Amino acid sequence: MGGLQQPYEYRRRELAEPDWRRLPGWTDVTPAEWESAQWQRAHCVKNTRQLRDVAGPGLSEAFLADLERDQRERATMSMLIPPQMLNTIAPSVAASDPSCTEAWYADPVRRYMLPVFSDRQPLWPSHPYAQRDSLHEAEMWAVEGLTHRYPTKVLAELLPTCPQYCGHCTRMDLVGNPTAAFGKHKFAMAREDRLTAMLDYLRQTPGVRDVVVSGGDVANLPWPRLESFVSALLEIESVRDIRLASKALMGLPQHWLSAEVTAGMTRLAATARARGVNLAIHTHVNAAQSVTPLVAKAARAMFEAGVRDVRNQGVLLRGVNAGWPAPAGKTSAGPLLDLCFALLDGAGIMPYYFYMCDMIPGAEHWRLTLGEAQQLQSAIMGYLPGFATPRLVCDVPYVGKRWVHQVARYDTTLGISYWTKNYRTGLEAADPLALEREYPCYDPVHLLPAAGQAWWRDRVRQPELVELSLSHDTAQ
């Protein structure tokens, strides 16, 4: 097999921490400061003025104006990016280089963490059916913030903040600060009451064995509070899997490397082991360049603390890890495979899922069609070990995660895929047809053939037609 030309050429890449001192705002920052979680949190970039101060005059005023316009008119998430993440943007370009702005525009991490107005799809920035809570999680709250969608597992949203805000965030309805264009839902209950109610629900619901402890990002909960919540979960006999969701393992690895957190995780992991519970960390990395030596060190620290696994749940995003045309004789899955190998070889993190980007407002320029996602899934098969080959999934509203090839029917002209489900949520308790129904999901309109785009243009002009035709399709 050696010497054969393959669509993807694997080669082992060494991880690299870009030199932050190339950025004018950080020329004097010492390694000790850089590795301090406190320093990182205190120096997050939250607005264009701070970005200008860090990046210096190499980043053009036109770029900053593009970013500001997006914040005013389109952004669903406010700007918040820790130095660790910012430093991975255009990692090999000096701030004084004339190509600096161009490199920032083209950069995968910039594209989803600092979206600019000119990135957005001009004709269809949002799908006609885009929704703030696109997965209807709040409708499935058993208690406020506890989504019970699948029969045996729940998602506990402990808090609505993160150390970093991603432009495509699915929970944009709840997570983060209000933006100029979008307010945020506020939890009605006080946090302590909510967390107590969640634990009470789980004690009374022994059919739930798997708890995703999330947010937001658990790295923003004071450690003692997180430890006491997870300790209480470990007391519940029926809970067998606990997954802590934290993008900060990549965005702010300094948090997971702090002495308080590693000591606390060691205590939790020891209890979990003694009780036969699987305690894992789920992180969210979308681009290979984000996997730096510090990220690998944080993952290693978690293994040394005794967690069972560190897994990655990324999001398929055009221009970030997908959606480029394939170079001649090569695969378009190159960036996705590079990311998976960086995670696996470099940091021991398991590539687990890639979600198709959900249909929130302003997401159309990032989203792939189902057909593109199916091609990607096929293209990555056979390169990674089977246990580390991620599943590409579509999170279908009212259904849940479905592998992209599980679609029941797919109308590629109208860009509507139809899915079925094999379990009920509490919402369908009284619906005898819940398990026979087909549930629709939609491709971005601007990627459809001309006939499909014309169909959607007509429907948007006459919204009642959309309702009629889609309720007909759904009921079939």
Ligand code: SF4
């Ligand atoms: S870390 Fe997760 S919850 Fe927080 S903004 Fe990003 S995608 Fe949303």
